[in-house]
Amino acid sequence: MRIIQITDTHIYSDDNKFGLKHLSNLKYIVDFIESNDEQINADLIMVTGDISHDGGEASYERFFKIMCDVSLPFYVIPGNHDNKQVLHYVSDKYYCGLNVNSFSDKDWRILSVDSVVDNEDYGFIKNKELVDFEKEVLASRSKKIAVFLHHHPIQVGTPIVDDCMLKNASEFLDICQRLNVSFIGSGHAHTLFQRKIGDTLVSVSPAACSQWKNGTKEVCFIENSAFSVVNLGEHVHVAPWFI
Numbered sequence: 001m002r003i004i005q006i007t008d009t010h011i012y013s014d015d016n017k018f019g020l021k022h023l024s025n026l027k028y029i030v031d032f033i034e035s036n037d038e039q040i041n042a043d044l045i046m047v048t049g050d051i052s053h054d055g056g057e058a059s060y061e062r063f064f065k066i067m068c069d070v071s072l073p074f075y076v077i078p079g080n081h082d083n084k085q086v087l088h089y090v091s092d093k094y095y096c097g098l099n100v101n102s103f104s105d106k107d108w109r110i111l112s113v114d115s116v117v118d119n120e121d122y123g124f125i126k127n128k129e130l131v132d133f134e135k136e137v138l139a140s141r142s143k144k145i146a147v148f149l150h151h152h153p154i155q156v157g158t159p160i161v162d163d164c165m166l167k168n169a170s171e172f173l174d175i176c177q178r179l180n181v182s183f184i185g186s187g188h189a190h191t192l193f194q195r196k197i198g199d200t201l202v203s204v205s206p207a208a209c210s211q212w213k214n215g216t217k218e219v220c221f222i223e224n225s226a227f228s229v230v231n232l233g234e235h236v237h238v239a240p241w242f243i
């Protein structure tokens with residue numbers, strides 16, 4: 001199975017300078033994916049949060065109007081910048097799947113967990129969410145598991161985002177280790193980073209809007225846009241596409 005991961009599009013509701021740039025980045029990514037569909041050869045698109053920058057209805061309308069042009073099924077999970085209620089309201093209007101947990105093939109099951117705490121930048125997975133995740137993994141023991149969430153569960157070496165990473169990362173990673181989860185994919189860090197922990201590949205995708213400067217403590221970013229292609233086979237590998 002191959003999954004295109006798009007993360008941190010940060011679409012604005014109005015036409016400010018950043019808003020226009022982020023909107024054009026998303027359009028470019030969608031056009032690129034559509035015109036290179038045979039080469040990328042993906043089964044689905046997973047959007048891992050911070051879809052909107054301001055949580056406004058207009059920003060989600062803009063996002064879903066662009067995403068309607070993709071021929072692949074796509075799923076979204078919220079990030080810290082998103083307004084879950086507004087996201088759900090607009091995604092319903094566009095018949096977008098919010099629950100990737102139904103997606104599987106003969107070898108792989110795809111899951112997601114919600115790591116968003118209302119009005120906070122840091123992430124935390126509630127106990128009920130962890131219990132449900134564990135149940136879903138245990139219900140698919142014959143398959144390999146890939147799970148997506150917004151907040152990165154490992155430090156990427158950039159303080160401005162490591163200060164607001166997943167707070168209960170060790171609890172989540174312990175569960176993933178114990179249950180032999182093969183892949184964890186996140187966004188949030190606006191940087192490219194990977195680490196293998198035991199048999200689990202933890203992959204942080206670069207952002208669609210722009211990247212944080214590596215190692216920065218202050219607001220300082222690099223103007224480029226990217227998505228990732230996650231190849232789930234006998235071996236798991238991730239290809240970042242900077243475009």
Ligand SMILES: [Fe+2]
Pocket residue numbers: 008010050079081188189190
């Ligand atoms: Fe973000």
